[in-house]
Amino acid sequence: MFYVKKIFTVALLLIAGSLSAQPKTPSVEARFSADSVLIGDQFRLDIEVDKDVMEVVEFPVFDRGHLGGDSTDIEILAEGPVDTLKTDGRRITLKKSYLLTCFEEADYRIGKFPVLYINKNIIDTLWSMDSLRIFVNTLSVDTATQTIHDVKLPLEVPVRFGEYGGYLLTGLLGAALIALVVFLLVKRFRGKRQSGGKRVPAEPPHVTAIRQLEKLHSQKLWQSGKQKAYYTGITDILREYLSTRYPVKALEMTSQEILDRMIRESLPEKSIKRLKDILITADFVKFAKFTPDADQNETVYTDAYYFIEETKAVEVEQPAAEIEPIKTEEKKEDDA
Structure with missing residues (x-):
């Protein structure tokens, strides 16, 4: 009888040793930083994966900047890198965070978070142990105690010279410049008319x-x-x-x-x-x-x-016109 108990004990130890020798599957933990938030508030989604050093895991990539699942209203503002949270022998814990926000009031049930698992020839999807859920609330307005007022009209402010002084000065300078250009053009036009349109001869x-x-x-x-x-x-x-x-x-x-x-x-x-x-x-x-x-x-x-x-070109001088002397008729004396 003693030998039978001894053999049974050895068998149990061998079974326990074989089970402990098998590699442990990575575990995934996902949680929001809060159970409920207000519209427009920012909150985090933290993912932790505990795995063997030789195992490989990949985090999902979300399209169009929205968290997957049934929720397309939860927007991803930023995505943090994969950090090593702790190590224990061959075990290592990885962490990744997403910064989120939402502008629609609802009870969002996102479900379990997926992580891609790769080990030798095995490719599988691991899911978080708990489902993700968050409440997005809005502030309620008590119309019984709160009075809703209409939009106020713009305030009437008296006109000050300083507000329009710059525009006035710019307009005066522009008018003076235009007047100067017109004056110069008129002066040039009159000069041409007085000179008969003759141009000053160019230098030889x-x-x-x-x-x-x-x-x-x-x-x-x-x-x-x-x-x-x-x-x-x-x-x-x-x-x-x-x-x-x-x-x-x-x-x-x-x-x-x-x-x-x-x-x-x-x-x-x-x-x-x-x-x-x-x-x-x-x-x-x-x-x-x-x-x-x-x-x-x-x-x-x-x-x-x-x-x-x-x-050089020889300039031909035009002969000056000869001025004929004016002939005066001799006054004839009347015969006496």
Whole structure:
């Protein structure tokens, strides 16, 4: 009999050991932070999952920012991360919170909260032990003791100058500006009528070019080592002069194209030579890093000056009208 009891005890211990060796299924606990709230109040939904370290659980994703189940009026304002609440050996407790609100009065029965469970080849849905339920209430109005008043009309406030002073000042400035523009336009129109619509003749091209040359020469560019700027300025002045003096687009032409075009204009040979020396020297300075001496720098300026003088348009002076003397008839003396 003793041996039978001993064998029975050993069998019970083996069964208990085998049951304890089996992995424990994760448990899910879900609860609201309050049993009832007022409309518009914020409250939390806390989810805790107790599981083995090697087990994997996934929390649901809610569409359109609303809590699932039968309640579509409970809105999700924020979703917290998954945090580790505590660890105990191989057991670990995870927590996740949702910040919620609701604007419809009702008794919301959401049911059990689902969590996806993954372990090796097992994929299952775990549900919380308790169902979720919350009351969303509104404040009641006692019409017996509370008097309901109509909406008050807007208060009448006296008009103050400070409220419209800025608009008035802006209007006066705008009117003054318009008056000034009208005055200038009328003055210009009257000036044209008094002058008979005649325009002041433009300055001749050679006068403009010589003035620009003198201004460039007075800057003393090559004396301060800025020879490239000096030669670029001289060639630009000559190109602009040729563009206004002759029907050529000298600003867009190469040096050789300019020389060929000027030859067809029947310029004097010495003028062609001056222009050729200027353009070739300038090209060497700008593109071949050639450094002329002081005499060459001054020669380029004088050649440009004389080239403009030699090729400028000759103004034909109109001969002054001859004034015939007034003939006075000699007074004949009456014969006595």
